[in-house]
Amino acid sequence: MDVSQYLEIFLDETNEHITNLNTRIMELESDPENMDTINEIFRAAHSLKGMAGTMGFKRMQNLTHDMENVFSEVRNGVIKVNSEIIDVLFQCLDALEEYKDNIQGSADEGTNDNEPIIKMLNAILNEGGKSPAKEVPKHTASSGQEGGNKWDHITLDDSQVTVIREAQKQGKRVYGLNVMVQDSCILKAARAFLVFKAVEERGEIIVSDPSAQDVEDEKFDRDFTLIILSDVELDEIIEASEAVSEIEKVVGAEIDLENNKSAHAVPEEREASEEEENPGEEVQSASAEVPAVSDGQAASAAPAAKTEPKKQAPAKPVVNRTVRVDIEKLDSLMNLVSELIIAKNSLVSVSSQEQTDVNSAFNEQIEYLESVTTNLHESVMKVRMVPIESVVTKFPRMIRDLSKKLDKKMELYMTGEETELDRTVVDQIGDPLMHLLRNSADHGLEPAEVRIQRGKPAVGSIFLDAYQEGNTVVIEVRDDGNGIDVEAVKQKAIERGTITAEQAVNMSDKEIIDLLFLPSFSTAKKVTDVSGRGVGLDVVKSMIESLSGEVEVKSKLGEGSTWTIRLPLTLAIIQALMVVVGEEKYAISLGSIQTLEDVPASDVKLVQNKEVIHLRGTVIPLIRLNEVLDVERKPVDEENLIVVIVKKGDRLAGLVIDELIGQQEIVIKSLGRYIKQCKFISGATILGDGEIALILDANTLI
Amino acid sequence: MELSINSNQSVLDEEKSRAATEPIQFIVVRLGEEQYGIDIRNIDNIVKMQRITHVPKLPAYLKGVINMRGEVIPVLSIRLKMGLEADEITKATRILIVKLEEEGNVGFIVDEVKEVVTLYETDIERISSDITAEKGSLINAVGKHNGELISIFDLSAVSLEDN
Numbered sequence: 069m070d071v072s073q074y075l076e077i078f079l080d081e082t083n084e085h086i087t088n089l090n091t092r093i094m095e096l097e098s099d100p101e102n103m104d105t106i107n108e109i110f111r112a113a114h115s116l117k118g119m120a121g122t123m124g125f126k127r128m129q130n131l132t133h134d135m136e137n138v139f140s141e142v143r144n145g146v147i148k149v150n151s152e153i154i155d156v157l158f159q160c161l162d163a164l165e166e167y168k169d170n171i172q173g174s175a176d177e178g179t180n181d182n183e184p185i186i187k188m189l190n191a192i193l194n195e196g197g198k199s200p201a202k203e204v205p206k207h208t209a210s211s212g213q214e215g216g217n218k219w220d221h222i223t224l225d226d227s228q229v230t231v232i233r234e235a236q237k238q239g240k241r242v243y244g245l246n247v248m249v250q251d252s253c254i255l256k257a258a259r260a261f262l263v264f265k266a267v268e269e270r271g272e273i274i275v276s277d278p279s280a281q282d283v284e285d286e287k288f289d290r291d292f293t294l295i296i297l298s299d300v301e302l303d304e305i306i307e308a309s310e311a312v313s314e315i316e317k318v319v320g321a322e323i324d325l326e327n328n329k330s331a332h333a334v335p336e337e338r339e340a341s342e343e344e345e346n347p348g349e350e351v352q353s354a355s356a357e358v359p360a361v362s363d364g365q366a367a368s369a370a371p372a373a374k375t376e377p378k379k380q381a382p383a384k385p386v387v388n389r390t391v392r393v394d395i396e397k398l399d400s401l402m403n404l405v406s407e408l409i410i411a412k413n414s415l416v417s418v419s420s421q422e423q424t425d426v427n428s429a430f431n432e433q434i435e436y437l438e439s440v441t442t443n444l445h446e447s448v449m450k451v452r453m454v455p456i457e458s459v460v461t462k463f464p465r466m467i468r469d470l471s472k473k474l475d476k477k478m479e480l481y482m483t484g485e486e487t488e489l490d491r492t493v494v495d496q497i498g499d500p501l502m503h504l505l506r507n508s509a510d511h512g513l514e515p516a517e518v519r520i521q522r523g524k525p526a527v528g529s530i531f532l533d534a535y536q537e538g539n540t541v542v543i544e545v546r547d548d549g550n551g552i553d554v555e556a557v558k559q560k561a562i563e564r565g566t567i568t569a570e571q572a573v574n575m576s577d578k579e580i581i582d583l584l585f586l587p588s589f590s591t592a593k594k595v596t597d598v599s600g601r602g603v604g605l606d607v608v609k610s611m612i613e614s615l616s617g618e619v620e621v622k623s624k625l626g627e628g629s630t631w632t633i634r635l636p637l638t639l640a641i642i643q644a645l646m647v648v649v650g651e652e653k654y655a656i657s658l659g660s661i662q663t664l665e666d667v668p669a670s671d672v673k674l675v676q677n678k679e680v681i682h683l684r685g686t687v688i689p690l691i692r693l694n695e696v697l698d699v700e701r702k703p704v705d706e707e708n709l710i711v712v713i714v715k716k717g718d719r720l721a722g723l724v725i726d727e728l729i730g731q732q733e734i735v736i737k738s739l740g741r742y743i744k745q746c747k748f749i750s751g752a753t754i755l756g757d758g759e760i761a762l763i764l765d766a767n768t769l770i
Numbered sequence: 771m772e773l774s775i776n777s778n779q780s781v782l783d784e785e786k787s788r789a790a791t792e793p794i795q796f797i798v799v800r801l802g803e804e805q806y807g808i809d810i811r812n813i814d815n816i817v818k819m820q821r822i823t824h825v826p827k828l829p830a831y832l833k834g835v836i837n838m839r840g841e842v843i844p845v846l847s848i849r850l851k852m853g854l855e856a857d858e859i860t861k862a863t864r865i866l867i868v869k870l871e872e873e874g875n876v877g878f879i880v881d882e883v884k885e886v887v888t889l890y891e892t893d894i895e896r897i898s899s900d901i902t903a904e905k906g907s908l909i910n911a912v913g914k915h916n917g918e919l920i921s922i923f924d925l926s927a928v929s930l931e932d933n
Contacts, residue, residue: 407840410840651824652823652824696826697826698824698826698827699824699826737841737842738842739825739835739842739844740835740842740843740844740873740874740875740876741872741873741874742844742870742873742874742876743825743828743832743835743844746825746826746827746828749825749826752823752835752842754837754840754842758837759821759823759837760823760835760836760837760842761823762823762825
């Protein structure tokens with residue numbers, strides 16, 4: 069059977085487990101005695117092993133198997149967790165990550181056996197003084213005995229009995245198996261399929277209750293029962309079935325049709341009752357069946373079964389009811405919503421044009437339509453939103469590694485992991501954030517001795533804070549390190565020929581700091597493999613800008629720096645102010661607009677030959693849009709200028725326009741690949757009357 | 771035996787020549803006094819001249835963008851692109867929406883759309899590459915139809931152009 073169709077699920081889950089392991093192992097480091105954490109880690113490793121095994125990724129399975137062994141010993145208190153073990157475990161995770169990447173890229177796990185890691189794991193085990201072999205069956209065969217054995221309630225027809233008898237004559241054994249999936253399991257049918265597959269590899273399924281077809285169609289509650297013929301030990305089958313993830317437990321026992329003595333009597337009796345044409349009648353009470361489990365494993369399994377389900381129950385958080393949806397489907401849904409909004413806008417413009425002869429009912433309906441489309445848009449947007457958690461959870465681990473590598477003590481504090489952003493943004497925000505954190509760790513924080521000299525705590529702090537602010541999401545990376553040495557940056561820039569000494573004199577500190585975002589600019593005195601290769605800040609800037617966001621930095625020498633990233637909540641539909649310049653209409657995102665002003669032409673002053681206005685104590689440079697946009701200015705009132713004050717960070721500029729139209733929800737469309745976009749046009753939008761208005765990116769004008 | 775081989779051969783030849791003369795339909799447009807043809811398979815639509823939204827900082831031949839069924843499409847003046855004098859907008863002026871492989875749809879402003887003609891490969895004469903290499907040339911073949919010459923556009927020249 070083909071398991072490739074489950075590759076997606078496998079990858080998704082592997083991802084989750086690896087992330088989970090990363091977080092838990094971090095926790096374990098700070099609290100090595102926490103049994104909940106240890107159990108959680110054990111469970112995740114166990115699930116990973118099972119999944120890898122089912123999918124046929126043997127190397128991955130081996131590695132997780134050995135990890136699991138170590139944890140089993142930790143759980144039993146044989147091994148004490150120390151930082152050495154944690155290091156090895158992190159290496160394991162990196163190796164697993166590598167397998168996962170290989171699988172993602174080529175559906176193959178690659179050829180790296182990761183022997184050194186496995187050796188280290190075994191060394192840990194041996195130090196623990198016990199061989200792992202003993203432990204293996206303990207956790208894999210956790211068959212609990214609660215209630216009756218369901219396979220005893222299955223009625224067999226004559227032909228099935230014949231098949232079973234025949235098989236027994238050939239020395240095969242008959243097992244009953246009850247498989248219980250977890251309550252939270254979403255893809256029950258898929259899990260069941262994997263169990264079927266695992267079982268079929270080891271034997272033949274004679275009866276399935278509900279029928280195989282029903283199981284496949286997910287027509288079962290939480291469990292299904294199988295009667296199988298097999299050559300192998302029952303343990304092996306149970307182990308294989310339990311290895312499938314989200315299977316809560318598998319219970320099994322051998323069924324004996326021939327030697328129906330004492331407790332084993334049931335199947336025979338049932339057979340008899342069948343012959344008496346009383347099908348379906350349950351002859352024996354369920355409880356009487358318990359001793360029927362004569363397998364050696366039952367005894368050892370019982371204690372494990374008692375402890376495991378209990379621990380699992382509270383450890384597993386309540387899972388939301390979710391559906392995984394391909395992002396492309398959401399994109400097309402979003403496009404449709406966009407079309408709808410354009411259509412709605414045209415209706416609005418028609419109704420406003422012909423207000424006199426359009427009756428009020430029509431207007432009412434349009435208003436209704438407007439509110440529905442707005443809500444629809446919001447809902448679709450929300451569907452696309454995911455918490456940034458998925459990206460930031462890997463950072464504590466990274467900082468820990470950096471701390472060791474750089475030999476600096478540091479601690480990462482994160483807040484606002486639950487802040488949500490568009491999925492496409494979240495996918496791309498990881499790298500820039502990682503660069504900034506590394507930058508803080510490497511360049512920002514001083515070595516411990518220096519920190520103590522300066523009267524700071526020896527352990528450096530890095531903060532990652534995310535929060536929503538209006539229509540934008542702000543992510544701040546802050547450190548209490550040295551801050552940016554403006555003089556050093558200036559010297560470096562002059563040295564490199566980026567600026568001349570004369571230019572440097574006239575540049576503000578902020579302008580100097582902004583030089584850091586230029587390509588190939590690194591001030592680290594020594595180049596480490598953490599940062600200082602000159603790829604970093606410029607990449608950060610361009611990546612953030614490609615997401616229509618912005619990044620800025622504030623710094624105080626000796627006290628630390630704050631990097632602030634601002635990202636729009638949504639990429640496709642924005643609220644904009646519509647303006648007219650010359651013959652054309654333009655849209656300016658409301659997010660960047662501060663105020664609208666009427667300015668008498670006489671208030672415009674010249675400073676360094678540039679037009680500026682004085683507004684409530686601030687000098688604001690004026691930008692005449694008709695000049696920037698190459699359009700003829702309409703012969704309008706020259707006495708009064710309409711100025712849109714836009715802001716970028718804390719800088720302001722006044723855009724001179726000819727006419728205001730008003731606020732509107734617009735759908736951002738690309739100008740297509742044929743037109744090389746000039747940088748201050750961020751796209752186009754289609755207005756209600758079918759005309760196109762270009763969208764001005766005010767950020768690039770300032 | 772020989773006979774049958776020969777007849778087979780002739781059948782093959784016939785098939786080959788038929789394949790070679792697979793008819794191609796061209797949309798014939800007028801630019802000034804000359805006629806130009808565009809392979810109909812590359813045409814998405816033909817629309818009347820409409821208001822074109824100006825986009826700043828573009829080469830002169832790129833006139834701006836129009837809205838085609840909710841899609842923003844750049845429009846270029848073929849006349850300016852070929853170094854002819856600027857378009858004179860009349861009632862006959864049309865925008866041909868042409869599908870380019872890489873860049874998606876692009877509009878061409880033409881003076882008039884005349885007809886659809888069917889040409890066979892034998893009616894089409896390729897122009898040698900040293901002539902087409904000449905700057906600004908968008909023509910890579912000439913077709914003959916009813917005694918008239920139709921210059922055939924090379925769309926790859928339009929799309930490859932780095933503007």
